[in-house]
Amino acid sequence: MSSSELNKTPDAPPRRRKRRDYSLLVLAAGIFLFGAAAGGLYYVLRPVTLRIAVGPPGSDDQKLVQALAQTFARDASPVRLTPITTEGAVESIALMAAKKADLAVARGDLDLPADAQSVAILRKNVVVLWSVAGHPPRGSKKPPASKIKEIGDLAGHRVGVIGRTKANVNLLRVILSESGVNPDKVTVTQFATNQIAEMARDPAIDAFMAVGPLNSKITTEAIAATAKARGEPKFLAIEVSEALAQKHPLYEAEEIPGSTFNTSPARPEDKVDTVSVNHLIIAPKSLSETAVAAFVRQLFTVRSSLAREVPSAAKIEKPDTDKDAALPAHQGAAAYIDGTERTFLEKYTDYIWGAILVLSGLGSAGAWLRHYLKRDEREQYEEHRDHLLAIISSVRLADTSDELTALQSEADRLLRETLNCYDDGAIEEGDLAAISLVLDQFNHAVADRRATIGLASEGAEPARMRAL
8 A cells, every 4th residue: 555545544534524424414404494494384374363252241242252263162163262351341441542453342332443344244233212101091902102203303302221221322413413303402311221111110210221132031021011000012113224224334224124023912013123233253353364354264164054053153144345345354364255365375375485485596606615715625626636647647657567557556545535625515426537537447457457467478478588
């Protein structure tokens, strides 16, 4: 073995270690990227929890929201609900405005935040107005005529309004104004939902008002209580309902069908014109479009099955997606309803391609940097390749086997250093293919030269013998 080979042999283990360390580094980088991608995918696909404020405790709204939360959790839905119980819609709205709740259940005509948008209509609350004529005198079966036969007769009288919310009083004032009655000439007394019996017996009350769904138990009980205490009700039609809805878009013209609240006797006897206001789930405009769209999709998916457990779920409707709606629909809800909701790939295609381009650019930059840092070793490889080509010429001029052996040792050294350059990443497999062609030429040249030298030696031996 030549001295050059002895000098290079100790370098091999460190180079192998360096190659192994580089492979481990690449493996670690791959594991890191895989972990980052898995973490990003989990972050995107993880269940989203939305806080929803609803009240008061024990109300139909709270029961419905609780049932929704349980159903979403049981079905392992992408969106989960965390109910926050409040004293009523006003507090629910305040929590949403303070960013302490993501959603809120409220009436559409309340004082909503400027960025509030509708997500779903839980039900339509209709206005029911009625007066009482009193019980017939003794010995008479004919009931006395009611003093209040229409809304215009309410001036100078007192109206009992069920519910402590100011929204009902404000709505009554709007109805009176549009009906040509000065609201200031009508006295209003509010009663809580647990004061219906007291209201029915109050002789100072000449008419009554309730706001709720058509199948409201509270409204039905209030009508029955006043009928028992004060005589059969006279339902007051809001004849200006169409005009009122035009001027006040938060309200809609509705009809109360006959026999809605009782069939025998029929209450009312015939349909009655009235107005309604939506009872909604609202959200701030800033709430994630994706989360809202997923929530609305789940809501309408489970609506039918949930109605068997909570009948009020059957009244859930889609919000108005028109751009000129009084309370615009949230973009996420509108995307689901209008069929413009984007899929995962549609949403993130630009980001995915951007990431691919960035990674490709980083890979190219890394390859260029690696070649730049290994430029000295690549130059060394080129020198070894040229040197090996020069050795081939020397092989053809060698006169002895010892010279050929020395040239082979030199070729081995050049090959070893070339392989070290490959291990360091300074050259590619294509460069090894090129050096392989040169080595083939070298080996053929050595074999041919050894054969030539051997023939020459055999011819020289007889001549020497003859000389002796």
